[in-house]
Amino acid sequence: MRLTFFILEHGSLKWQIKSLLTWEGIMSEHVRRMVACLRVSRLAVPHGRRTRRVSVFWQRLAFAATFALCLPSSCGGGDPPGDGFLFLSLDRTATRAGYTALDFRVTQVALFYDDVTLPPDDPVACRQCLHDCKHKHGSKQVQCTRACPCLNPCDTSGAAVVPLEVGLHVDLTATGRLNLASVATRPGKIQEVRVFVEDVSVTVDGTTITANPFEHPLKSIQVESSCKPRVDAQHKVHFGGVLRLVPVQGQDIVIQSDRQVAVVSPFDPNTDIKTLIDKQVKSCHFKGKKTCCKHGNDHAGYDPDSEWQAAAGDDQFDDEQTRRLEELGLLEHRCTGGKTSLPPHHCQQLHLLLFQLKSKYPLSLVPDEDAVLDDRIVVAFKSGVTRAQIQAIIAANGYSVIAYDETTNYYVLRLPTGTALQSAIQFFDGLSETAFDLPDTKVLMRQVFPCDPEFQNPGPLTEVNAPGAWATTTGSTHPVLADIDQGFDMNSADMIPNYFINAGELPAALTQDTAPADGFMDADFDQDGFITFRDLNAPGLTAAQLALLASVGLTQPVSPATLLAALSDGVDNDDFDSDPATFVDDLIGWDFVQNDNDPTGPGISTCTSAHGVGTSGIIAAVGATGGPPCASGLVAGVDWTARLLPIRNGGAFGVNQSTRSTSYLAIRYAVQMGSAAINASWGVTYNKGGGCGRAINNIGNKFDQLNSRLQQEGARLGLGNSILVVAAENCNQNDDSADTFDWPVELNNPNIVTTTSVSPANAGAVLAANRAYGPASIDISANGENHTMLGYGVTIAGCSGNSFTAPQVVGTIGLMIANNPALEGNPAALINRVLCNAIIVPALAGQVGGGGRVLEINQSVVNTNGCVP
Amino acid sequence: MMGVRTSIAVLAAIVLVVACNGSPSKSSCTSSQQCQAGEVCGGEQNGPYHCLASCPDGRICSEGFVCQSVASADCPTCRVETLACVSAK
Secondary structure, eight states: EEEEEEEEEEOOOOOTTTEEEEEEEOTTTTOSSSSSEEEOOOOOOOOSOOOOOEEEETOOSOEEEEEEEEEEGGOTTTTSTTOOEEEEEEEEHHHHEEEEEEEEEEEEEEEEEETOOOOOOHHHHHHHHHHHHHHTTOOHHHHHHHHTTOOOOOTTOOEEEEEEEEEEEETTOEEEEEEEEOOOOOSEEEEEEEEEEEEEEEEEEEEEEOOOOSSSSSSOEEEEEOOEEEOTTOOEEEEOOEEEEOTTOOOOOOEESSSSSEEEEEEETOOEEEEEEEEESOOOOOOOOHIIIIIOOOOOOOOOOSSOOOGGGGGGGOOOHHHHHHHTTGGOBOOOOEEEEOOOSOOOOOOOOTOOOOTSSSEEEEEESEEEEEEEEEEEEETOHHHHHHHHOOOOOOOOOEEEEETTTEEEEOOOOOOOOOHHHHHHTTTTTTEEEEEOOOOOOOEEEEOOOOOSSSSSSHHHHHHHHHHOOOOOOOEEEEEEEEEOOOOOOGGGGGBBGGGGHHHHHHOOTTTTTSOOOOOOOOOOOOOOHHHHHHTTTOOHHHHHHHHHTTTSSOHHHHEEEEEEEESSSSSSSTTTTTSSTTSSSSEEETTOOOOOOOOSSTTTTTTTHHHHHHOOOOOOSOOOOOOOSSOOOSSSEEEEEEEEESTTTSSOOOOOOHHHHHHHHHHHHHHEEEEEOOOEEEEOOOOTSSSBBBOOHHHHHHHHHHHHHHHHHOOOOOOEEOOOOOSSTTTTOEEEEETTTTTOOTTEEEEEEEESTTOOOOOOOOOOBOTTTOOOOEEEEEEEEEOOEEEEEESSGGGGGGHHHHHHHHHHHHGGGGGTTOOOHHHHHHTTEEEEEEGGTTTHHHHHHHHHHHHHHTTTOOOOO | HHHHHHHHHHHHHHHHHHHHOOOOOOBBBBBGGSSSSSSSESSSTTTTEEEBBGGGGGGGTTEEEEEEEEEESSSSSBOEEEEEEEEEE
């Protein structure tokens, strides 16, 4: 695997590298798309109970896997009966290469039935044709591949394509299995199956490398350079340093360096690259694109003002790289490049499925032309210079005022047509009235993007500028954020670090402050004031700390399940409600439908059945940067470091179904556990007359009686210092209507924030279809459409509804408290900041309160002074 | 008489065709797991629930049915969108 990247700087202008690098795998000359396609060749549907083992056609694999395909018609005795399976296992060559496991995601299967003509597949003819073609046309391999009868494993022409979403893990002791029961689209023999996989990662000698060569999720790499040029006594210029490559999804790259240099280096995504480039202090005159940059043999002295220099040496650009560089215009620059020798580097060259990253898919170097605004200038005039004097100067010289602050004599002036910025600077420099002048520049967004592979970028959370907020804070363990929902995945790697632990139910050995007496509970190893799963699973605990955990029956890793098993003692130790018979051992939350201490959900991964898993993930799925591998699971929530209190209240219709009364009690429980915010992505709508299909309609005269009593119930619902964030109904209904009661949206309680869904959630926001509205009832909007949400160990794409808006507000409240702990316990201030820092979209004025509020997380978090009501 | 029988047979056939043409099966349910592939268990929030043809992305429903947001029996109070074909009435 080889990575090519460049560092440029031109004068004092920082260059911004946009879309720095698209990782694109080149598995073989046959694969041209952004998906890897495994091909199981020439399989007829086997008859009877048998499977056929075939080798994977995966050319130039560094290891091989073995498939066994058993289609539905041949697997009557399958498991379950009638199912067919695709088995995958690593074979022995992988072992020798050090591979121990393979993970990937199957995204679709293409079935070629026997009544279609298969795409060409003649390896011998293909090879011969390619050989002849290259001999004839040089290395225009792409053209040759198209012209030759070579198989494209990704060609689905004539195939029945079945979309899937299946993650597979294959290791040397187990076999990955893909259920094909639902794949077959019609009766008939299948002559070929092609499996499309993405998100490949391999485990090599115990280290998982998520070197995903595909478009998703790694779209760019952030390069931090500490390179400094150094000229030695022999007048050699040395460039070197540590280049830390951090995959960051979709983020623009800004690189600062003191000299322009291009680096070609082997790349191990898990290792810092240390590259020292010794350049001969010589230069060359441009003698043609390839001659200079590829070979760099013409040296005539070092030119520090050269446009750029190309590294050569052992890793010279090949023709394809050169072609791409030409496309980018890089080789159009006058090039002074010396022969460069790359010293031995410590990074191991990694052959991952023979994916090669090279400059066929190079960096797109784009100077940040927009960084400096060349149509304007900022001029601060000296105090005492009058407005009339300034206006006279401006008018006499053709400038116009864009904006100004009279108190400080600070003016933003538009340049006269045809005037260069540098000329304007010189002009104002020469005025006696000028205090100082300087160019105006755009302020680059400070954003942080998580590495989580299923994080949507762009997506709902980027629209509300969560990445901007993450540049300030990614959360803290201080706020308790409750989610009342249908059930949770208590085994989720995305969630375990952030699940709440009720210290009141923990044994005294963990909560006392004795060893040493330092003001923190003994098991609060990170001394943040709380015992969390982060404490219990912290790496590098001392023997004494591990012994402390062992003394109460805990050994790492500690999950919610093992915590419950070890510490449930049948006693309501905290007894916060003065009733020792209730909430016994509520160590991690509560299940109101089964009245026990395990809020685990039903384990079915659909948008509805894994509803609570999804909403809790939006609130507080752990996020991370860095890697690969990304250390934080599948997705990133708004608040990466919260204490999420899972409260189960709901099930399938008639099966542990939630009710309004259990919802009331669940809210009360969340309040009593000290929740800063409580998520309610559920509710019920009563309509006096007809309404949308999912509501309770036509209750006629009962409506008025119900309405008043519901408000009494709402008034009784003391929320204390907690904020209840409620998603409105998924109907095209006006919640302001007197004939509609959307509960709990319409409860009169100042601690309730209500949400509906827009798409997109920015200045162009439009209310999503089938979403409730009403400026008096709906406080704020966010994008609840097409979320890729957490399921049970997987993600579920395409989930929509107001359900996914409220969690964004809850997570925002968590970030706000993390950035300004003084806000905790002050719900009015928190709500005020969320609402007043929203984007106002006038087109939503008749649908969402405040003239059309759209959540803006970053402003809510960083604007610690709040707003004037 | 024969003509009447023929008409009845034709009418019955039409009814059968219409009934089987991708319309919801209308079988009662309490969970989508009880429904066939491509169906969801849905209805009004307080029930009753039936297996309804799913219409994600606003897929076209059979004649006489419209794609509409329904309460899913899998989580009746959840405010997640479940689109299913329901009678246009």
